[in-house]
Amino acid sequence: MPPRIPAHYTPPNAPQTPLMRKAARLVSFTPPQFDITANSPIHDRTMLSFPLDSENLAPISTLSVSTSKPPSPSSADASGPSPGRIQYSIDALEAESHATRLKIRAKEQEDKGTSQTYERHFRSYQAWWDSSEAAKAAQNSRLAALPAMPITAAKVSMFLAYESTREKKKRGAGTIAGSSVGRSQISGVITALESFRFNSQHTYKHCAEAQIPLRNDSRVRQFESAAKHDKPKRAEKAQITKAAGSSLDTYTVAELRKCASWCLTNFSGSNRIYLGLRDRAMLLLGAGTAFRGDSTRILLWSDLFKTSIPLGDDSEAPVFGMLADNAKHNQTGRIDEHGVLRHKHVELCGIGAVAMMMFGYFHIMGYAVPDFSPDFSDKSFGEHGRRDWYTYHVFSTGIGREEMSYQAHHDRVIQMHGANDVSITKVTHGARPFAAQTCRSFGASVSDTKALGGWNESGSFKNCYDRALPVGALLGAAFFNSLKPELYRVARDILEPPNDVSAEIFPWIEDELAALVSREHSNRLAKDIALRQFLNTMLWFRRILVQDLAVIFTQNPHALIFKFVPFNFPSFREFAATSTAAIDAAEETARLAFQNLPQHLVASLQGALATQNLAFERERQNYHAEMASMRNELGQMKTLLELVAGTKRVKRAHGNLTEGSSDGFSELAVTTDNSALKYPTPPPFDTSDMPFDMFPPDPALDALIAASFTHPNMPMPATSPPTSTQPAVLHTPSLPLPSTTPQPSTLTPGSPEERQQFYFQRYGADRFRKHSPEWVDGNWLPHYKYSSADGIWDYWLEWKEGVDGFISVEELTTTWGAKWRRNIAGLKNENTRRMRVVNLILELSRKPRWNISLVQRFITDKYARQYRARAFTDYLKNNRDAVITAASNYP
Secondary structure (H helix, E strand, O other): OOOOOOOOOOOOOOOOOHHHHHHHHHHHOOOOOOOOOOOOOHHHOOOOOOOEOOOOOOEOOOOOOOOOOOOOOOOOEOOEOOHHHHHHHHHHHHHHHHHHHHHHHHHHOOOOHHHHHHHHHHHHHHHHHHHHHHHHHHHOOOOOOOOOOOOOHHHHHHHHHHHOOOOOEOOOOOEOOOOOOOHHHHHHHHHHHHHHHHHHHHHHOOOHHHHOOHHHOHHHHHHHHHHHOOHHHHHHHHHHHHHHOOOOOOOOHHHHHHHHHHHHHOOOOHHHHHHHHHHHHHHHHHHHHOOOHHHHHOOEHHHEEEEEEEOOOOOEEEEEEEEEOOOOOOOOOOOEEEEEOOOOOHHHOHHHHHHHHHHHHHHHOOOOOOOOOOEOOOHHHOOOOEOHHHHOEOOEOOOOOOEOOHHHHHHHHHHHHHHOOOOOOOOOOOHHHHHHHHHHHOOOOHHHHHHHHOOOOOOOOHHHHHOOOOHHHHHHHOOOOOOOHHHOOOHHHHOOOOHHHHOOOOOOHHHHHHHHHHHHHHOHHHOOHHHHHHHHHHHHHHHHHHHHHHHHHHHOOOOHHHHOOOOOOHHHHHHHHHHHHHHHHHHHHHHHHOOOOOHHHHHHHHHHHHHHHHHHHHHHHHHHHHHHHHHHHHHHHHHHHHHHHOOOOEEEEOOEEEEOOOOOOOOEEEEOOOOOEEOOOOOOOOOOOOOHHHOOOOHHHHHHHHHHOOOOOOOOOOOOOOOOOOOOOOOOOOOOOOOOOOOHHHHOOOOHHHHHHHHHHHHOHHHHHOOOOEEEOOEEEOOOOOOOOOOHHHHHHHHHOOOOOOOOHHHHHHHHOOHHHOOOHHHHHHHHHHHHHHHHHHHHHOOOOOOHHHHHHHHHHHHHOOOOHHHHHHHHHHHHHHHHHHHHOOO
16 A cells, blocks of 8 residues: 655645745744834834733733844855745835835925825824833733734724813813714824725735725724714804804905905015915905815916806806816816806906916016026926926915915914904815805706816716816806806907006916917927917906906005006006996896896896997097097197198298297208108197087088098098997198198098198108008008117107108107007007107106206116116006106206
8 A cells, every 4th residue: 555645745846836835935934023112213123913811811822923024034045045045036026116105295295285294194093002001011010012003903992992082172272171072083093094004005015904905894983973963062163163154164354355455565675565465366366166275375377378158148258267177076187177267247247356376467566577498408308398387386385386385274264264254164165165055056966066066976976077168156256147048248348448558467478378389480399389378368367457456446446456557557447447337338228128027037137238339438538539530639639721821931942931930840841842841749748638619619620521531431420339349540730831822622631642741741752662551541651660779868759859861659649549550469569668768768858957958867876777678668568657756866
């Protein structure tokens, strides 16, 4: 009978099974001894997993001992590595892989507030456990102080028993007597400790309890369930909320208005004014988007864009859009889009608030425009190069690159709440519930409201992230009826801001857009869609800023933003006064027109009628402004005609007619061939600061106007407002001096040839032809491009005398107004810059005992050596008062 082979026998060179490897490891490895005192480091502490005798607390059998240190390798035999050495290598590899995982996790959470919260809960648990165990060991010598690690359900349940009954802690120090923590605190502790258990379980493989998730244990679940259903604590919480001043624990509309106004008026100094604008923008943007505090703080310039949503009546509404790929509810890097509409009430508009903050960044703080061009020399950023402007935060604590911290955000909101008697328990999240409740109250669906703020719905709500912006929620957050998107109308959007005001705001946008186009044409890798979106958004902000501040000026004229250029311009103040009056009149007319109609028809037509009335009102004002300008220029013509008719001395010599005038005009000379006509150009008569009724009807002037528009191409203005939304300001040119007594019918040229001959007589044929004029709307319109002046005084010479044989800018403006610039953005911006110097010279020359020569000497002595022409205009924009003061002290 052959010998019986043992069951555990394995032939030589047979593959090892997992059980065989485990047996070899147990044979070859002797567990080291460890210090298990309470004061030893956590990673050296050992969790002893064995049952204890209830009588003498002695161990019945030792089951396992776990440690984070890999075993020491045994020596290899001649046939290869020993099983102990192999196991040592496996353990080292596993420890290294987990260390790499923990590094990645730490890097992933380094910019999240969650990691700090988890650390705080773990420190509380560890401190309480060590203290509790030390106290037990001191009272009973038979008990050993167990370490806090590894984390197990038994340990956590004991900590929860303490945590659920302790008093709430005050901010700073101390506790609130008679209070207790709520469900969110208990759930947060369990979640934090579960995170630490999960990330350290590989260190305690031989402790079975350390491998079990905490919420799988009935003891831990019981504490969380009890905290959720504890009715007495909920009632106590309700009493605390009522005592704090708000049963809904969010802003009221009145509180939000008060906070927004406070941010505009209660700061002094450029830095604090800017901070007030920043805090206001954070508050109102959160109220329109339901953003969390961290979602607001991480917003970047490169996340901003302008888009639109359909309104259901073949029209669209512009939307201020924001990208989010790292919010708290989005930890997978998914690109979410959020948006906000212009608000029905200007004082609550988040878009206008962000535009004001950006104005404060560039114009109040004077921060430089960043370099938007990519740096291809930095190879660590790939083929598209490094783009530093991508790191600029919308809400920052510095020049844009520093993300605002939670504590800084928290402290600013607390200051705002305290100054405005706002009593809510939420701080940085305070605007989030306000947005949700507002959306629902204006008819937005639950799904749209959740999509607005990124609320999750256990997976079934995920489709909200795969569709367009939630139209209903955007309308509701802007205080419009979510169920009737076609009613969305923002009356102030139709207002056309003055050109001189708009030209001062973000004047670098057009240059940056042109530079972007140039870079993209020269290098395909320089394409930057985010930059194009950002610059287009800033262009939109320019218009919104003027429109919103025009309305706010009538409500709050003491807001400190109105101290800065261009909102201290007279043209802006006039625009604000007339625009808001026009809005009120248009809305009142619409209300009266529909007050007897059924309510459902009123709402659908009122917005459209208000917009139409506003357009008519603007046309009426433009018409009156046009007539005032015509009367002004016809008045100058009348003066000139009287001068000709009252000639005291007529002398003919060598074909010249020389006349003198008692009105103080310099010598007038007219040649017989009418090739040149020289006389001083009357100064421009500015009617921008005058009411439209300053020029009453004048029968004599009206007759002269009628005689001046006899040609079919130059009709009389109609009595009804013109239909064009961009009125053409008519400038009637002064007439040439005739050799005989003038007749009205001979003064106005009609055909293009006659009109051309008129300008030849006034400016000279060669001089006029240099402008390459074109026939536009019954008149010759010259072309002109500003010269590339280097010296400051060159701006004045080009304005007053003209350069390179061209007509002076003053004469161009007197005769053709702003039409010669043809609404070209570059010419308008350059005109605005140069007029700063011209207006300064005019103002200084009118000072007592000053003249043009003295002004020239002052500018040369004080500024010409330090500034070139363009640099001086930039300096003058924010330092005009300093220049005036320096002139007052100039000898």
